[in-house]
Amino acid sequence: MTDPELIARILGGLTGVVGVAVCLGYGLWRFLALALSAAWAAFRTEPPGGNDPRITPYTGPEPARPAYWSGQMWLDARFAGQAAALTVRYLLTRHWLGLVVRRRLLQGRNGQTGELAANGFGRLLLRLLAPGTALAALLSALLASVLLAGVALFFAVELALVALAALAAVLAGRAAERLWKLALGIRMKCPYPGCYRPFPLAVHLCPGCGAAHRELRPGAFGALRxxxxxxKALPSTLMTGRRGLAARCPHCDRNLPPAVGTTRVVHLPLIGGTSAGKTMLLAAMLDGLRSWSHESGLTVEYASPDDLREANTLGQSLNRTGWALKTQGGQPRALMLLVGHGRRRRLLYLYDPMGESFRDADTTRGQGYLAHADGVLLVTDVLAAPVVRRALHAGDTERAEAARPADLGPVETYAGFTGELQGLGGRRGRLPVATVVTKRDALDRLDSLPRPAEPVEAWLAEIGLDELVRALGHDFAAARYWVVSARAATGAGALDSERRRAAEPVLWLLSRTGLRVGGLVRDRPDAQARRDTRARRDTEGAQDVRDVQDAQVGHGEERSNTP
Incomplete structure (x- = not known):
């Protein structure tokens, strides 16, 4: 072996030993430490709390910040990988090969300090170490890249698991809320005229700035908040406190009661002709529910301050004049009550439309709330029926006119809305109907007709309205009948028995939805009905005097939030 070959072998072996030693003893760990530090720095906001150019501001319609796991987490992971790769590249090309090897060792300078060696032997020795140092840099970069790739793969798996866990939490939160609403029968509908539209999620307002959040549920903006x-942090589910936020309808942007979305809604329209006594009956029902709440486990409260004001206005009008003002305007706003018994509650929507709303198919079709009806309160003024009017004698005719009969008879009113009810909702055959014969105080004074008595449907058939009874029994899933004097159930000196009877149709319809109030609705025997009739007759004269006195004084009964 010639001397040059031996020298080459010796130098090659020395280079390999130096390269491996420097790589394992220092270079590899230096590469890893600096690369991991750079990757970790990519997850920090610079400056803390300030605007980081790596964070892309969300400019969508939802006034919320997207959840970290839904997007920014992957961007930070990409930035971390890029930072680690750029660090390895910089250390290899700029620092080790460019600075340490080329500018220092090959120039006879110290690799760390850059100082020139004091003599020629020192400079020669440093030049001999340059190839080994370059080899160490290459080996360190290669091994560090392999190890960093493994770390990146492991980290990517962890991020994927985090994203899957967050997605599972989102799906679980939505599914739990959905199943909870299905189990309780909660379907949200707007109570306002011109809307009446269903919606899966209300618009919730931020209590801090008032911003409208349309997607406040588990999703890309957060699983729990x-x-x-x-x-401001906002709860994204009912279970975590979303029910405490102010809500609006997503279609018409009007305020919704707090119970919307947490309580099953029961829609009950009052159907009857003009002057049939719908508004008077509505007032009697409110007073009757209040009376029942004092004597039983029933709880009743108004769903919003607007409902309280509306009920107070109605009560004051009745106390002043003894009559309710004629319903004005187009479509009605629902009067909303929270009715509960035990642990169950219902959000009751009571609709009191104008009698003119059911004159023909077109106007009836415009009553969009009928599509959501859970039952029907059919307000029946038998004094408007032609067959009844023909049976009246001369004196009774004047008494009937004084009672302000409706413009349409009950058969005509029913025929005008029943077909459209089926067309709008498609489920008339599954609905119950509570038929309430009004103006019992006037009926009791008529000698031409038999006195109203239980069962009411038999009495209706006796006075010639058997066609109506048959139609109701055929078209609806269940039908019950009451005869009520709304005048005797409202105002000063109202009879508690009449108040409670006026509320029984509502309680019966609520019991059909699962609210356990059926025990409050009892069938009255004929003897009890006759006693109530005598008591009502004895108090009618005194009640009329008190009504006149109240009208002179102008005093109105103010309702509290709990009726």
Whole structure:
């Protein structure tokens, strides 16, 4: 072996030994430490709390910040990988090969300090170490890249698991809320005229800045909470407290009662002709529910301040004049009550439309709330029926006119809305109907007709309205009948028995939805009905005097939030 070959072998072996030693003893760990530090720095906001150019501001319609796991987490992971790769590249090309090897060792300078060696032997020795150092840099970069790739793969798997866990939490939160609503029969509908539209999720307002959040549910903005742009954390599910936020209808942007979305809604329209006594009956029902709440486990409260004001206005009008003002306007706003018994509650929507709303198919079709009806309160003024009017004698005719009969008879009113009810909702055959014969105080004074008595459907058939009874029994899933004097159930000196009877149709319809109030609705025997009739006759004269006195004084009974 010639001397040059031996020298080459010796130098090659020395280079390999130096390269491996420097790589394992220092270079590899230096590469890993700096690369991991750079990757970790990519997850920090610079400056803390300030605007980081790596964070892309969300400019969508929802005033919330997207959840970290839904997007920014992957961007940070990409930035971390890029930072680690750029660090390895910089250390290899710029620092080790460019600075340490080329500018220092090959120039006879110290690799760390850059100082020139004091003599020629020192400079020669440093130049001999340059190839080994370059080899160490290459080996360190290669091994560090392999190890960093393994770390990146492991980290990517962890991020995927985090994203899957968050997605599972989102799906579980939505499914739990959905199943809870299905189990309780909660379907949200707007109570306002011109809307009446269903919606899966209300618009919730941030209590900090008032921003409207349309997607406040588990999703890309958070599984358990959303963070508003103002920094306020908002609960994203009913279970975590979303029910405490103010809500609006997503279609008409009007305020909704707090119970919407947490309580099953029961829609009950009052159907009857003009002057049939719908508004008077509505007032009597409110007073009757209040009376029942004092004597039983029934709880009743108004769903919003607007409902309280509306009920107070109605009560004051009745106390002043003894009559309710004629319903004005187009479509009605639902009067909303929270009715509960035991642990169950219902959000009751009571609709009191104008009698003119059911004159023909077109106007009836415009009553969109009928599509959501859970039952029907059919307000029946038998004094408007032609067959009844023909049976009246001369004196009774004047008494009937004084009672302000409706413009349409009950058969005509029913025929005008029943077909459209089926067309709008498609489920008339599954609905119950509570038929309430009004103006019993006037009927009791008529000698031409038999006195109203139980069973009411038999009495209706006796006075010639058997066609109506047969139609109701055929078209609806269940039908019950009451005869009520709304005048005797409202105002000063109202009879508690008449108040409670006026509320029984509502309680019966609520019991059909699962609210356990059926025990409050009892069948009255004929003897009890006759006693109630005598008591009502004895108090009618005194009641009329008190009504006149109340009208002179102008005093109105103010309702509290609990009726």
């Amino acid at each position: 959303h963070v508003c742009r103002c920094g």
